[in-house]
Amino acid sequence: xxxxxxxxxxxxxxxxxxxxxxxxxxxxxxxxxxxxxxxxxxxxxxxxxxxxxxxxxxxxxxxxxxxxxxxxxxxxxxxxxxxxxxxxxxxxxxxxxxxxxxxxxxxxxxxxxxxxxxxxxxxxxxxxxxxxxxxxxxxxxxxxxxxxxxxxxxxxxxxxxxxxxxxxxxxxxxxxxxxxxxxxxxxxxxxxxxxxxxxxxxxxxxxxxxxxxxxxxxxxxxxxxxxxxxxxxxxx
Amino acid sequence: xxxxxxxxxxxxxxxxxxxxxxxxxxxxxxxxxxxxxxxxxxxxxxxxxxxxxxxxxxxxxxxxxxxxxxxxxxxxxxxxxxxxxxxxxxxxxxxxxxxxxxxxxxxxxxxxxxxxxxxxxxxxxxxxxxxxxxxxxxxxxxxxxxxxxxxxxxxxxxxxxxxxxxxxxxxxxxxxxxxxxxxxxxxxxxxxxxxxxxxxxxxxxxxxxxxxxxxxxxxxxxxxxxxxxxxxxxxxxxxxxxxxxxxxxxxxxxxxxxxxxxxxxxxxxxxxxxxxxxxxxxxxxxxxxxxxx
Numbered sequence: 001x002x003x004x005x006x007x008x009x010x011x012x013x014x015x016x017x018x019x020x021x022x023x024x025x026x027x028x029x030x031x032x033x034x035x036x037x038x039x040x041x042x043x044x045x046x047x048x049x050x051x052x053x054x055x056x057x058x059x060x061x062x063x064x065x066x067x068x069x070x071x072x073x074x075x076x077x078x079x080x081x082x083x084x085x086x087x088x089x090x091x092x093x094x095x096x097x098x099x100x101x102x103x104x105x106x107x108x109x110x111x112x113x114x115x116x117x118x119x120x121x122x123x124x125x126x127x128x129x130x131x132x133x134x135x136x137x138x139x140x141x142x143x144x145x146x147x148x149x150x151x152x153x154x155x156x157x158x159x160x161x162x163x164x165x166x167x168x169x170x171x172x173x174x175x176x177x178x179x180x181x182x183x184x185x186x187x188x189x190x191x192x193x194x195x196x197x198x199x200x201x202x203x204x205x206x207x208x209x210x211x212x213x214x215x216x217x218x219x220x221x222x223x224x225x226x227x228x229x230x231x232x233x234x235x236x
Numbered sequence: 237x238x239x240x241x242x243x244x245x246x247x248x249x250x251x252x253x254x255x256x257x258x259x260x261x262x263x264x265x266x267x268x269x270x271x272x273x274x275x276x277x278x279x280x281x282x283x284x285x286x287x288x289x290x291x292x293x294x295x296x297x298x299x300x301x302x303x304x305x306x307x308x309x310x311x312x313x314x315x316x317x318x319x320x321x322x323x324x325x326x327x328x329x330x331x332x333x334x335x336x337x338x339x340x341x342x343x344x345x346x347x348x349x350x351x352x353x354x355x356x357x358x359x360x361x362x363x364x365x366x367x368x369x370x371x372x373x374x375x376x377x378x379x380x381x382x383x384x385x386x387x388x389x390x391x392x393x394x395x396x397x398x399x400x401x402x403x404x405x406x407x408x409x410x411x412x413x414x415x416x417x418x419x420x421x422x423x424x425x426x427x428x429x430x431x432x433x434x435x436x437x438x439x440x441x442x443x444x445x446x447x448x449x450x451x452x453x454x455x456x457x458x459x460x461x462x463x464x465x466x467x468x469x470x471x472x473x474x475x476x477x478x479x480x481x482x483x484x485x486x487x488x489x490x491x492x493x494x495x496x497x498x499x500x501x502x503x504x505x506x507x508x509x510x511x512x513x514x515x516x517x518x519x520x521x522x523x524x525x526x527x528x529x
Binding site: 050051052071072073074076077081082084088089090091092093097100101102104105149153 | 407
């Protein structure tokens with residue numbers, strides 16, 4: 001059984017159908033990419049997954065538990081962390097407070113300080129700025145904070161929405177390196193990216209979304225050589 | 237000496253406004269709505285204390301505790317029944333509902349207690365302080381109002397900045413969606429905010445009615461509106477802003493009454509609101525509102 005099974009998921013914004021019955025699955029330990037153009041429904045998929053918007057029909061099963069009727073704050077507790085598009089860190093709070101909020105649902109309070117130390121080791125820049133107001137961080141640092149904050153919940157799977165958006169090429173490479181590290185430490189990753197080339201390079205499998213439907217799926221290594229993918233998303 | 241007396245009275249009245257303004261500012265900061273029924277919760281608190289002390293003969297401490305409990309529950313119920321169903325509605329719909337709740341509370345009080353004002357027995361039994369051979373007299377009510385409001389501001393700031401629930405409130409205030417992604421229960425956080433704000437309204441009711449001992453169904457309305465002005469003045473959403481705004485409004489009102497015109501005192505307060513909205517719409521400590529793209 002896959003860790004995450006999405007089956008015939010439909011989502012509407014008012015009268016507009018954003019997702020028209022998508023199905024995909026994520027197995028434990030995988031890195032899965034959803035790629036597609038603006039408006040294809042990538043962010044909608046992630047928001048439905050973590051309960052920020054509700055589905056019209058279809059099912060999302062996480063280790064067998066139905067998520068479409070579960071409130072957002074319970075979903076985090078079940079082990080799904082979401083690094084949202086545009087980072088959405090708490091700008092007015094300190095780096096440390098942001099990390100503490102990441103651990104909001106955890107019952108094992110005694111382990112939290114150690115996990116904060118681990119985050120600081122993974123992201124030394126955050127350690128240097130732990131008492132700084134998060135809004136004063138650079139874009140790359142804010143992305144690291146958003147990722148660190150998500151990891152603080154000790155998730156089984158992290159979903160990431162455009163983590164490389166708006167970052168310089170060198171930082172983009174750093175972010176993808178971090179995603180690989182996250183996978184190596186045993187956390188499953190579901191990645192939404194516009195940077196299809198980089199995303200496919202670190203993924204096991206990928207799904208291509210077009211206007212609310214999955215039009216193509218397969219091993220990332222195959223998709224990266226697929227003519228239609230090359231043409232539409234890799235700019236070749 | 238007259239000026240100093242007026243100043244102290246202004247600070248004291250302002251302290252009461254500050255406690256009310258804290259309720260406005262908390263609810264605005266977290267639920268993003270103006271709870272215009274907030275002033276009427278003060279009136280309810282006043283009547284609960286009056287009933288406990290005068291009708292049932294309970295002591296003042298117990299009466300205050302019961303009033304805080306009653307108003308806290310009332311705040312939670314108001315939010316659940318009147319505002320929660322409107323979470324996705326326009327802010328105008330919520331505002332009109334809040335005005336409706338305000339009239340509802342006033343009329344319920346009118347039905348139960350009648351239109352005749354009652355004499356409120358002060359809950360304060362602290363002796364007055366005489367300074368400069370009795371030229372300056374600070375009543376017990378005055379000093380208690382100032383001390384209590386300082387304790388509340390300090391306590392509330394510690395709660396918000398140092399506790400987990402407080403951090404959740406800050407998170408919801410800044411980005412509701414992101415707070416949900418952290419596992420914060422939005423409904424519970426908003427409910428807690430209303431509970432705290434309304435509990436504070438009960439304390440404000442005790443202070444207000446002790447200082448101005450007539451109580452009727454509209455008692456909370458005017459102080460409620462002035463505290464709203466104070467919250468906007470200080471920067472709505474900011475706790476220290478509510479304190480500063482409250483005290484400034486109290487001082488402006490008392491000095492205006494003493495030196496300009498007793499009839500115009502209220503008008504001066506509202507003129508201040510208009511000026512603030514023109515000169516610095518976000519208030520003294522208000523944050524610049526940046527629209528998310």
